Amino acid sequence: MLREALTDPSPENLLKFLNTHLGNRDCLIQVLGECEVFYQGRAASVAEAGDFLVLVKCDGSLQVHGAKGIKPINWQPKVDDTQVLIENGRAVLLSERFNPPELVRVVFLKPALAQALELDEVSGFVLFGSEAEMQKALTRNPEAIEAGLTLIDAELPTEVGDIDLYARDSQGRLVVIELKRGKATQEAVYQLMRYVERIGEIGGTDVRGILAAPAITKPALERLQALKLEFHEVRALPVEEKPEAQPTLFSS
């Protein structure tokens, strides 16, 4: 798993190391040590000399991590060109993207550790509880939103955006449904409002709007009600079971 490691490499050795493994494109490269980091692109930033962990993955993506926080202080998700050179006796990493033009420049002042790590690509990853999954489940079973609902369409395109679910209720009224996997906000209410208005314009009379989500913020609920729209609770995931609270043969 550890292909190669250098401690306290000279700029020349670090250059050679980085060029070798960047060229192979089969290792995760990391350099730990004191660096300066510069970024210019959609925004711009400067990080004064400090300790950072620099990661370059097989796909060329770059992230520069500080001591804290989940997010890197600088990064480059899609890289068109990576170069290493020596400037003023220091190894410098340039990570560039062409469109939009973005450049991250890492100057290695005191590299302490450089490693090339083998990481086979991962295949089996599954996520549950996404909005897409909710939509599929509710398409199969619209009754989970309201009894008597008949689905007409999903992802219905309109002038003002795509309607998540489009249905008719038990009384034959058109129903526009906006889905959220998390707590619904005012933004979702306005989204729903636009769809309901649009459906009203192009044909429907007495169009209902339902915001379907596991929860809703207080201000969003107030606005929703003021607009004569509705909230229905639906869950992205089955409610978590709490084994310690379950009655058993022995406790009952």
Add this chain to the structure above:
Amino acid sequence: MLREALTDPSPENLLKFLNTHLGNRDCLIQVLGECEVFYQGRAASVAEAGDFLVLVKCDGSLQVHGAKGIKPINWQPKVDDTQVLIENGRAVLLSERFNPPELVRVVFLKPALAQALELDEVSGFVLFGSEAEMQKALTRNPEAIEAGLTLIDAELPTEVGDIDLYARDSQGRLVVIELKRGKATQEAVYQLMRYVERIGEIGGTDVRGILAAPAITKPALERLQALKLEFHEVRALPVEEKPEAQPTLFSS
């Protein structure tokens, strides 16, 4: 910088290693090797056995990286409790957050390398070109949006959200300005529309709305114009100089 490293640690040694450095809270901890990762919280996920790089920073934040991509496959940004234990002869890392309840569980199947890295906290980081910076610059110099503009307020709260900039034009009309640091989308147009409608309701007549951004998407511009709103170009950063295109004393 490299405080401690173990290669191919036994479950017991890995447990001891993790407990020691998690307790000290002064190192970035890395474990490289074959793992399974489970997550349950707002959503849920399963990653089958595969090669991962697990990072735990001093603040307890956890990220599990695969071979590709800027984003970890699983993560925990705010951690309330981290535990290590041995289950079925394997070291297991539990990273838990209480509110909302979220749990990441990493099972180390074949840990190849465990390292504790010293990273002093970084201080000097500056970002340029944020929307906040744009807003400050335009507050000092509203003429950059339009000649004769007089600022009334910034971040003005309304029923439908906060207005970035609120002004009066040379003819005394009220102007609502929505600021975007990047290309403006339809969403920004609707935001602006809501603000203009709201200001119209509570007092103004003939209220103007300006979307100020470095660029706007084509559909957003069409919708904006249909709504009788305006687009004005403003930049988050000074236009990049291209030295090779600059006329010089010699080329001219």
Add this chain to the structure above:
DNA sequence: GTTTCGATATCGGTT
């Protein structure tokens, strides 16, 4: 603690 909004958001899908 809740809500809102910006972000170098990133990412994936669709046109």
Add this chain to the structure above:
DNA sequence: AACCGATGTCGAAAC
């Protein structure tokens, strides 16, 4: 390539 919407978004500020 441009555009749009979801994200376990994260993160900070305002309330």
